[in-house]
Amino acid sequence: MTSESSNAPWPSLEPVKLEGEELQRVNAWWRAANYLSIGQIYLLRNPLLREPLSRDDIKPRLLGHWGTTPGLNFVYAHLNRIIQQREQATLYIAGPGHGGPGMVANAYLEGTYSEVYAPIQQNEEGLRRLFRQFSFPGGIPSHHAPETPGSIHEGGELGYSLSHAYGAAFDNPDLLVACVIGDGEAETGPLATSWHSNKFLNAAEDGVVLPILHLNGYKIANPTVLARIPEDELLDLMRGYGHNPHLVSGGFDGEDPLLVHQRMAETLDEVLNEIAEIKRQAREGTLDGTARWPMIILRTPKGWTCPAEIDGLPVQNTWRAHQVPLANARDTEAHTRILEDWLKKYKPEELFDDAGALVPFVAELAPAGDLRMSATPFANGGLLRRELDLPDFRDFGVEVPSPGATEDSATKVLGDWLAQVIVKNPDNFRIFGPDETASNRLQGVYAATDKQWNSAIWPIDEHLARAGRVMEVLSEHQCEGWLEGYLLTGRHGLFNCYEAFIHIIDSMANQHAKWLKVSNEIPWRRSISSLNYLLSSHVWRQDHNGFSHQDPGFIDHMVNKKADVVRVYLPIDANTLLSTYDHCLRSVDYMNVVVAGKQPAPNWLTMPEAVAHCTRGLGIWDWAGTETPGTEPDVVLACAGDVPTLEALAAASILREHLPNLAVRVVNVIDLMRLQSESEHPHGLSDSEFNTIFTTTKPVVFAYHGYPTLIHRLTYRRAGHANIHVRGYNEEGTTTTPFDMVMLNSLDRFHLVIDVLDRVPGLAVRAASLRQQMQDARMRARAYTRAHGEDSPEVTGWQWAGTDGRGAVLAASRVEDTGGDNV
Numbered sequence: 086m087t088s089e090s091s092n093a094p095w096p097s098l099e100p101v102k103l104e105g106e107e108l109q110r111v112n113a114w115w116r117a118a119n120y121l122s123i124g125q126i127y128l129l130r131n132p133l134l135r136e137p138l139s140r141d142d143i144k145p146r147l148l149g150h151w152g153t154t155p156g157l158n159f160v161y162a163h164l165n166r167i168i169q170q171r172e173q174a175t176l177y178i179a180g181p182g183h184g185g186p187g188m189v190a191n192a193y194l195e196g197t198y199s200e201v202y203a204p205i206q207q208n209e210e211g212l213r214r215l216f217r218q219f220s221f222p223g224g225i226p227s228h229h230a231p232e233t234p235g236s237i238h239e240g241g242e243l244g245y246s247l248s249h250a251y252g253a254a255f256d257n258p259d260l261l262v263a264c265v266i267g268d269g270e271a272e273t274g275p276l277a278t279s280w281h282s283n284k285f286l287n288a289a290e291d292g293v294v295l296p297i298l299h300l301n302g303y304k305i306a307n308p309t310v311l312a313r314i315p316e317d318e319l320l321d322l323m324r325g326y327g328h329n330p331h332l333v334s335g336g337f338d339g340e341d342p343l344l345v346h347q348r349m350a351e352t353l354d355e356v357l358n359e360i361a362e363i364k365r366q367a368r369e370g371t372l373d374g375t376a377r378w379p380m381i382i383l384r385t386p387k388g389w390t391c392p393a394e395i396d397g398l399p400v401q402n403t404w405r406a407h408q409v410p411l412a413n414a415r416d417t418e419a420h421t422r423i424l425e426d427w428l429k430k431y432k433p434e435e436l437f438d439d440a441g442a443l444v445p446f447v448a449e450l451a452p453a454g455d456l457r458m459s460a461t462p463f464a465n466g467g468l469l470r471r472e473l474d475l476p477d478f479r480d481f482g483v484e485v486p487s488p489g490a491t492e493d494s495a496t497k498v499l500g501d502w503l504a505q506v507i508v509k510n511p512d513n514f515r516i517f518g519p520d521e522t523a524s525n526r527l528q529g530v531y532a533a534t535d536k537q538w539n540s541a542i543w544p545i546d547e548h549l550a551r552a553g554r555v556m557e558v559l560s561e562h563q564c565e566g567w568l569e570g571y572l573l574t575g576r577h578g579l580f581n582c583y584e585a586f587i588h589i590i591d592s593m594a595n596q597h598a599k600w601l602k603v604s605n606e607i608p609w610r611r612s613i614s615s616l617n618y619l620l621s622s623h624v625w626r627q628d629h630n631g632f633s634h635q636d637p638g639f640i641d642h643m644v645n646k647k648a649d650v651v652r653v654y655l656p657i658d659a660n661t662l663l664s665t666y667d668h669c670l671r672s673v674d675y676m677n678v679v680v681a682g683k684q685p686a687p688n689w690l691t692m693p694e695a696v697a698h699c700t701r702g703l704g705i706w707d708w709a710g711t712e713t714p715g716t717e718p719d720v721v722l723a724c725a726g727d728v729p730t731l732e733a734l735a736a737a738s739i740l741r742e743h744l745p746n747l748a749v750r751v752v753n754v755i756d757l758m759r760l761q762s763e764s765e766h767p768h769g770l771s772d773s774e775f776n777t778i779f780t781t782t783k784p785v786v787f788a789y790h791g792y793p794t795l796i797h798r799l800t801y802r803r804a805g806h807a808n809i810h811v812r813g814y815n816e817e818g819t820t821t822t823p824f825d826m827v828m829l830n831s832l833d834r835f836h837l838v839i840d841v842l843d844r845v846p847g848l849a850v851r852a853a854s855l856r857q858q859m860q861d862a863r864m865r866a867r868a869y870t871r872a873h874g875e876d877s878p879e880v881t882g883w884q885w886a887g888t889d890g891r892g893a894v895l896a897a898s899r900v901e902d903t904g905g906d907n908v
Contacts, residue, residue: 097361103350118158120431121190125219132212138425140415148220150183152407155389157187177458181267182229182240192459195451209441231603235459237573244273251282252570260292268309275562280326284540288367296380301387303404334384467611469575476505478663482692489687489885496683498659500529507533517564518581525621526683561589584620585636598646612673621683625728631820637791648766653757657730660695682727702756709751718750725754726790733788735834760799781805784844789813824876835859
């Protein structure tokens, strides 16, 4: 009996005891999934044991993880029951993704696997192919990988399942995300923090995450912490996290699995009704305080149903069941018989017909169509993705009457545009960040939204609301995980972060890049929105926080990933940042790394110029150089990044003033990957284009935002690589002034001029006086900071003076030398 229609969202159903045929069907599904899982780990052929098992039927290399798999299969079978009863859209996330054989097995049982992989049909030959491909050369990985229908979470690296689950639930009000968390995974820092994600879930506008903490007691070689603490402490821990925990335990000491099935079914019915009541109250506006969402603690034996003992050693319910319990199944006849007996205990003859297809009695547990967890479009987010309705970024551009004539905070200007992105996309776009949205000068978004916060709100708080489009929590892991889950289920977003601390999610970025790389090669996977980083508070303007906050190396980390996936952009002012981010939010299947300053800085390009420059990715700035048309330059002064561009232009201005006959070409790079060869990156320049811009024989002095070695890595194949000299961050930093920071790393304008003098043949001797002036200027600048605690007017007052010869006048107002260290 129902208290609400069963086809309405989140119905409340009167619990009915699981018994009779329905109980047998759930158990038979579980047996079938376990059988297929073991078959994948062990068997090459003879998939239904129609002949006595022989050593030749067994794979020579046994790979995979059995220990967690029966628990994952157990949960899957029970979720299928409630999906059918409640017509509930459900996404399954397996934290222990190394239980991949189970997820593949369930996708096969539901028929989805045969739909997307035509050679693997539901017959005996299809089973043989299913078994053979698993962890086999030319086959599929052992994890819940992109190749697995229904997966958005590989789980090869542990710790991110619950944050992915919440990311999937945001803005999907009718979606249940069942997230199985392994007790080993629960020991990781990211997972321990992700329990707090429930404080950011809006009961009315978001979906529901059902955490299922699976305690099977062991990791690969040790017991797990949460499985060994007293039960009352564990329950109190979950209550402290804001959940209402439900405990299901069973399968130990030979207990009949049917009894455990009944307890699990009863618990799931209770949990789903709790959820339905929270959802009802949220819809009606009667929810009192913060929702206390239910969760399940499932305690079952490690490797449940495998042999209790092998070679005199206990296996089931020990760490020995974690991977391959019978590691030498083909080395002796006795071991082969153990495997055969183990497989036969699931009674495959009752589960599969003479042709090898799943018998109808068991197959009836599979939900219909897209309600199958292996076929849900939420696990193939490109099927649900809607293009963003983006406001015209040109309308938000800043006026630039001449290069450097105006100043703006680039990210502040971007924030005003993002506010309108939010207005136009109220349920399809979110901004994620670790308590730094305003710090990174994106506070303009608060004109359109608040920060989502579903815990206590006090009168003194600002911009907190039960529903908001900005997600802030002081954990880069959660921000990354939420955004990945949000993107993988078809939506859009960006992650803004301090540049130095984005390194915290290096490994998560690795995993997502690998996911994209593989997904792009799978025909049935649809394109998802790109993962967009906005890194501000960057290395050159972290002078107030000091050395600990100064690290531009995330760019290097990402450039190591597959070229088809990674893009790196270094916009140099407000207009180029607007153009860049419009492009990024329209793109798919990439990881876009954008580094931009937040402090007021010169605007160099008008909006039409910015669009053209960003489209090219790099280009010659004729207005900044002094080369004569039709002749070669004497030197190329290149730059990438806002501060390096400022210093390079200041250096060009000095050279224009003091060496007007020196032909200087100024090249600015926005798209860093343009430096690579076209054979190595889709954005790469051809050799002929590169040689035309940078020449093959002239010195190139390159002012770069990050570690200098990266520019050499990107250009090492170029004909003129030996002529390229790079200045960038050399791991020198402290709490100091902005200009002192660039001087510490020899990226300052004066040092760039010295580099030009030293590298243009014969120039060092002819311009020895200028070289000495540059050295003196550095000493004056250093001395001024030591005396006054700020940069000298000689530096802060500099502006680009155009092409009329009015460059920087070094000695116009000399600053008294007040002493200080030599640079």
